[in-house]
Amino acid sequence: MSPHLVALEAIVTREALRFVHQRERFVAALVRPLVWLVVFAAGFRAALGLSITPPYETYIAYEVYIVPGLCGMIQLFNGMQSSLSLVYDREMGSMRLLLTSPLPRGWLLFCKLAAGAAIGVIQVYAFLGLAAAFGIVMPWEGYLLAAPALAITGLMLGALGLLLSSFIRQLENFAGVMNFVIFPMFFLSTALYPLWKMAESSPLLRDLCALNPFSHAVELIRFALYAKPNPEALGWTLLALAVFAGLALRGYDPARGLIGRKA
Amino acid sequence: MRLALCLALLASPAFADEIWVTNEKDDTISVIDVATLEVTRTIPTGERPRGLTFSHDFSRLYICASDSDAVQVMDPVSGEILHDLPSGEDPEQFVLHPDDRRLYIANEDDAIATVVDVETRRVIAQIDVGIEPEGMAVSPDGRIAITTSETTNMAHWIDTETETLFANTLVDSRPRHAEFAQAGSQLWVSSEIGGTVTVFAVDDQRELAKIRFAIPNIHRDRIQPVGFEFSADEKTVFVALGPANHLAVVNAETFEVEDYILVGRRVWHMAFSPDRKLLFTTNGVSGDVTVIDVGRREAIKTIKVGRFPWGAAARPTSGG
Numbered sequence: 001m002s003p004h005l006v007a008l009e010a011i012v013t014r015e016a017l018r019f020v021h022q023r024e025r026f027v028a029a030l031v032r033p034l035v036w037l038v039v040f041a042a043g044f045r046a047a048l049g050l051s052i053t054p055p056y057e058t059y060i061a062y063e064v065y066i067v068p069g070l071c072g073m074i075q076l077f078n079g080m081q082s083s084l085s086l087v088y089d090r091e092m093g094s095m096r097l098l099l100t101s102p103l104p105r106g107w108l109l110f111c112k113l114a115a116g117a118a119i120g121v122i123q124v125y126a127f128l129g130l131a132a133a134f135g136i137v138m139p140w141e142g143y144l145l146a147a148p149a150l151a152i153t154g155l156m157l158g159a160l161g162l163l164l165s166s167f168i169r170q171l172e173n174f175a176g177v178m179n180f181v182i183f184p185m186f187f188l189s190t191a192l193y194p195l196w197k198m199a200e201s202s203p204l205l206r207d208l209c210a211l212n213p214f215s216h217a218v219e220l221i222r223f224a225l226y227a228k229p230n231p232e233a234l235g236w237t238l239l240a241l242a243v244f245a246g247l248a249l250r251g252y253d254p255a256r257g258l259i260g261r262k263a
Numbered sequence: 264m265r266l267a268l269c270l271a272l273l274a275s276p277a278f279a280d281e282i283w284v285t286n287e288k289d290d291t292i293s294v295i296d297v298a299t300l301e302v303t304r305t306i307p308t309g310e311r312p313r314g315l316t317f318s319h320d321f322s323r324l325y326i327c328a329s330d331s332d333a334v335q336v337m338d339p340v341s342g343e344i345l346h347d348l349p350s351g352e353d354p355e356q357f358v359l360h361p362d363d364r365r366l367y368i369a370n371e372d373d374a375i376a377t378v379v380d381v382e383t384r385r386v387i388a389q390i391d392v393g394i395e396p397e398g399m400a401v402s403p404d405g406r407i408a409i410t411t412s413e414t415t416n417m418a419h420w421i422d423t424e425t426e427t428l429f430a431n432t433l434v435d436s437r438p439r440h441a442e443f444a445q446a447g448s449q450l451w452v453s454s455e456i457g458g459t460v461t462v463f464a465v466d467d468q469r470e471l472a473k474i475r476f477a478i479p480n481i482h483r484d485r486i487q488p489v490g491f492e493f494s495a496d497e498k499t500v501f502v503a504l505g506p507a508n509h510l511a512v513v514n515a516e517t518f519e520v521e522d523y524i525l526v527g528r529r530v531w532h533m534a535f536s537p538d539r540k541l542l543f544t545t546n547g548v549s550g551d552v553t554v555i556d557v558g559r560r561e562a563i564k565t566i567k568v569g570r571f572p573w574g575a576a577a578r579p580t581s582g583g
Contacts, residue, residue, distance in 0.1 A: 052565055057563065057564040057565065058525075058554075058562040058563065058564050058565040059508070059525050059527055059553065059562065059565060060525065061525055
């Protein structure tokens with residue numbers, strides 16, 4: 001086996017082991033969107049139906065609308081969690097061990113990203129299964145087409161986490177990530193409300209939502225789940241992935257990045 | 264679903280059954296192609312078209328043009344109005360007798376039901392009924408006609424031989440629609456304000472059941488049953504719940520509500536496709552028609568039509 005694959009296997013196995021051992025993390029990853037789905041969406045009086053926006057072809061209940069957004073939320077938290085684990089690894093020293101590998105740093109970081117994204121995709125499918133148990137069922141093609149879409153959005157959000165981790169010096173700073181990254185990204189997106197609803201409250205909010213890469217990730221998942229193409233969302237998500245990954249690579253470059261300066 | 268539709272299109276290009284929908288505010292009819300689920304024609308009518316029904320051979324369309332105080336007769340092929348029938352004032356709903364000649368029309372403003380012969384174009388009889396008659400039904404054997412009066416809250420039973428009333432039964436507030444079922448042995452009546460559907464035995468006008476509705480998160484005042492239709496096997500009834508924006512799926516044997524389906528805003532009436540696989544609901548306020556997959560009990564598409572769609576009727580054009 002080529003050393004690249006050995007590294008990939010090792011990193012993915014390590015992430016998978018970590019995930020399997022942290023059963024609470026898996027439960028938490030599922031409970032969080034479930035609370036939104038069952039409590040928030042049910043309490044939100046939209047039983048009379050939302051106006052029709054693509055990819056939907058008829059009126060839908062609010063809980064149907066937010067499922068793709070909650071899939072995105074799982075991946076967002078998962079991406080940030082991987083970032084948290086990178087900060088932890090750095091503090092514990094295992095990061096240094098990893099980065100001393102003779103393999104290109106970009107490859108090592110990609111392996112890390114892929115491992116995180118794969119775990120996120122598993123969590124999302126588990127959540128989709130639970131949503132189906134609540135009666136929110138997608139067309140079967142949607143479940144298949146969602147896999148590549150989720151891989152792309154997972155990598156993009158993971159890359160964002162990686163980028164953030166290159167800036168965070170200490171574990172304690174992670175609360176800031178919560179406040180300044182996760183919440184604004186989630187709330188200022190199409191995860192909870194469609195764009196036209198945002199435009200009703202303010203055009204600025206609408207524009208912010210339209211610019212937010214997380215919105216495009218959610219729309220990509222939404223369209224994929226209904227087996228409809230959305231090249232615009234795909235393009236923006238890929239662009240965001242490229243930018244975040246590029247910046248993260250720079251951040252982890254010992255010659256330029258923070259990590260080098262710190263060391 | 265889409266694949267199935269595409270296959271159906273490829274397999275039978277001549278297959279183009281239609282759903283005709285009256286638009287109350289636009290004074291038009293929108294014609295929806297059942298295969299493509301798109302509006303293919305928009306035809307002007309008289310003022311405020313509401314109820315509509317085809318002659319038994321589908322060569323004529325009768326339209327209640329309420330504000331024109333006329334029942335219009337249209338050639339469905341050319342879309343031309345051929346002539347008007349005398350209808351009395353403000354016709355809202357009507358029903359064609361199984362003899363294909365007598366049209367029973369509810370005259371909402373005059374508290375009468377008018378019987379018109381569509382061939383001689385003459386009024387045969389006018390029957391005094393309760394205030395604001397609206398719903399109209401004829402038994403399959405043609406012997407009984409029913410009209411429901413919105414304000415008197417009664418179903419009036421008309422003997423079609425003598426054209427006189429022989430019974431009146433009280434129902435819940437504001438009855439809107441009536442249908443015979445189970446080979447004419449049952450009469451179903453919806454009450455908009457009462458929020459119920461009442462089932463009567465036709466032989467002695469006794470009440471068999473009363474169906475009530477409840478949708479989580481929707482106030483019961485908004486649950487206002489109006490139009491309803493039976494599935495092909497008469498085992499299931501679909502009831503339009505007005506501003507509750509849902510259809511109720513009712514088991515016609517146990518009288519229990521089995522399901523609710525979200526449709527557009529203020530759903531009035533509905534019509535099945537000729538094969539009874541799809542159901543088309545008219546959503547008054549949102550100005551569209553929601554298509555239901557009857558087998559899966561799911562809304563699959565909503566089609567924009569004119570303003571305030573009200574009535575719906577199917578027209579088979581596949582020659583079968």
